[in-house]
Amino acid sequence: MIQLRPYQCAGIASIREAFGPLHKRAPLYVLPTGAGKSLTFSFIAHGAADKGNRVYILSHRQELIDQISGALDLTGTPHGFIAAGYPTLDAHVQIASVQTLVRRLDRTPQPDLIVIDEAHHARAQTFERIIREWPRAKLLGVTATPIRLSGEGLGTIFDHLITGPSMRELIEGGYLAPYRLFSPPTVDASGLHKRGGEFVTAEAEALLDRPAITGSALEHYRQHADGLPALVFCVSIQHAKSVADQFREAGYAAFSIDGTMERTVRRGVVEDFRAGRIKVVTSVALLEEGFDMPGAHVGIFLRPTQSLGLYLQQIGRILRPCEGKTHALLLDHVGNCYRHGLPDELRQWALAADDGEARRKPGASVRICASCFCALPSQAKACSECGYEFPPKPREIEQRDGELAEVTPEMLAAQAARRAERREQGRAQSLEALREIERRKGFRRGWAEHVYHGRLAKRARA
Ligand SMILES: [Zn+2]
Incomplete structure (x- = not known):
């Protein structure tokens, strides 16, 4: 039997505690990509089946089904498939x-436990239909990012949150590779429109699928990682193909993969990549969830993506430790x-979106080195x-919620005027002087009294 890592054992204990002493019906277990989620819930499924329970593990993608089957094999758990093309x-x-099960609900026996892999999809209609069908079954959700693209939480489905180790703890523990992240200013995606919470694909494709952009990506790859095995995350199938073409023309063995290809061809690409015959694989969706x-x-x-889940999943693919990898290299264009x-x-994380990650301000935590484009924590000096040293930032520009704004002469002039106004107001000590400002600037009547009494009250408190 396979050896579990300490945090996986702790996760299993917490899940059993939730179903047992805590009397929860539907815990949600959070574990970063690459930390071995399938193995963890395979042990739970194994234990439940040993006690005579029926367990369904729901998945929405073929590659994930293969991967879960592999994890169940590792834990010595006999299992079948409810999926097109598999014998019962x-x-x-x-x-x-999920797609097959929802069509066969009327002839599928009631389960005792439903495991939902990639549970951030759990509010999709098909998942909800299945959960509603068997209200007495226990649920176990598993995900790396327990929020929906819309920012909604998963508290309407799950009743208990179990948080495993963070990505940082996994890196420190040697379970994931450390990384170096560079974000060169290759393209400005901030003008793209959004639909359903994500950037509009056609617009993103028009912006990204250009030789100049790919050329810049190529140049940074050559500079930082020449010849190292790389995955390229693209906007569309066409984009993935163009990028692979351009990398090939530059002399790298590059190949694009997509869902329309035969599975055997895809497997062949994976094999060639593993063996080092292919250096660069480009794709739009296949590289994200589960595809190892x-x-x-x-x-x-x-x-470009608005989805924190997608962002972390993509990066998780690169952080898996392997022979000869001292660190993962992330080139975010x-x-x-x-x-x-x-x-x-x-x-x-939180089950209600309002309490957790969904509220976070974008860009608050990162600053990009102006010299080498390395991404650093915002406090970095x-x-x-x-070794580039950041100049101290002018305060008024820094306060703009981390949004990149173009600094114009008009903005600077307006800031100077506001500062002068505050200085003048500070110098006006008497009520008379304040009234003079009120008249001259055309402020609403009573402004001077308001400021004056505010100061008196402040002095009284001090
Ligand atoms: Zn630098």
Whole structure:
């Protein structure tokens, strides 16, 4: 039997405690990408099946079904599949494709436990339909990012949050590789429109799928990671193909993969990548959830996203430790780190969106080195890569909620005028002097009294 890591054991104990002494019906277990979620819930499924319970593990993608099946094999758990093209096996544990299960609800027996992998999708209609069908079944949700793209929480489905180790703890423990993150100002995605909480694909494609942009990505790859195995995250299938073409023309063995390809062809690409025959794999969606590309040292990010979940999942792909990887290299050309913060910054999760991560201000935690484009914590005074020292920032510009604003002469003039006004007001000590300002500036009547009494009250308190 496979050896579990200490944090996986702790996770299993917390889940059992939730279902047992705490009498919860639906705990949600949070663990960063790459930390071994499938293995953890496979143990839970194994234990439940041993006691005679029926367990369905829901998944929404073929690659994840394969991966879960592998984890169940590792834990020695016999299992069947509720999925198109698989024979029905009478095992206590079934891996169910959501799309297939929802069509077969009337002829599928009632489960005792439903495990929902990638549970941040759990409010999608098909998932909800399945959960409603069996209101007495216990639920276990598992995810790296317990929020929806819309920012909604998952508190309407789950009743108890279990938080595993953070990405930073996993890096410190040697379970994930440390990283270096660079964010060169290749493209400004801030003008893209959003639909359903995400950037409009057609607009993002028009912005990103250009030889000049790919050329810049190529140049940074050559500068930082020449020849190291890399995954490129793209906007569309067409974009992924153009990027692969341009990398090939530059002399790198590059290949794009997408969902329309035969599974055997895709498997072949994975094999060639693992063996080092392919150096660069580009894709739009396949590289994100579950699709394992072991051995990637470099992530090249050419898809701007509003989704913290997608951002962390993409990066999680690159942080898996492997032979010869002293650190992962992340090249973010679309400012995702500015939108979502450094990958391993500490995040506060909650079942109700209002209490947790969804409220966070974008860009608050990151500053980019002006010399080498390394992404650093916002408190950094100097760049850890190149030693560049940040100049002290003028306060009034810094206060703009971390949004990049172009500083114009008009803005600076307006700031100077506001400062002069405050100085003049400070010098006006008497009520008469304040009234004079009120008249001259055309302020509303009573302004001078308001300021004057405010000062008196402040002095009285002091
Ligand atoms: Zn630097």
